[in-house]
Amino acid sequence: MHRETGKMPTKKSGAIEDLLTAMTGRDRRESIQSNICTWCGSSATQFKSKLSEKEYTISGMCQECQDRAFSEKGSDDDNW
Ligand SMILES: [Zn+2]
Numbered sequence: 001m002h003r004e005t006g007k008m009p010t011k012k013s014g015a016i017e018d019l020l021t022a023m024t025g026r027d028r029r030e031s032i033q034s035n036i037c038t039w040c041g042s043s044a045t046q047f048k049s050k051l052s053e054k055e056y057t058i059s060g061m062c063q064e065c066q067d068r069a070f071s072e073k074g075s076d077d078d079n080w
Helices: 014-024 026-035 050-059 062-071
Strands: none
Touching: 014 026, 050 062
């Protein structure tokens, strides 16, 4: 069991939370508390920065999914 950080999911409006749950089929709060990515289902324990870690408590996205979702720096793959 990895319970070293004990992240607390942020509180969101119920509507957004319901939407996320509907979209991903996973309960966001439950996933975050067990350090599971709500998007890809992998374990979400490694983050590049505090900001990414915070983002995880908001969106439930692991580092990898965050990188994919916020590839705003337009690095190598911007041919979507
Ligand atoms: Zn993920």
